[in-house]
Amino acid sequence: MRNPPDAGPTxxxxxxxRAASMVQSLFTIFSRTVLTQVENYLNRAVRIVPI
Incomplete structure (x- = not known):
C-alpha cells in the first residue's frame, strides 16, 4: 500500500x-498594541507640550 503522491504537499x-493565519493574528495583535502605545504617547506629549 503506497501513499498518494499529493499527500505530502497537501x-x-x-x-x-495554519502558520500564515497564526502570523496574521499575531501581527494584528502586535499592530493594535503598537498603535495603542503610539496613541497614548501622543496624547501624553500633547498634554505636556502645549501647541
Whole structure:
C-alpha cells in the first residue's frame, strides 16, 4: 500500500495556511498594541507640550 503522491504537499499546504493565519493574528495583535502605545504617547506629549 503506497501513499498518494499529493499527500505530502497537501499536508504542507495545510501547515502553511495554519502558520500564515497564526502570523496574521499575531501581527494584528502586535499592530493594535503598537498603535495603542503610539496613541497614548501622543496624547501624553500633547498634554505636556502645549501647541
Amino acid at each position: 499536508l504542507t499546504t495545510h501547515q502553511l495556511c
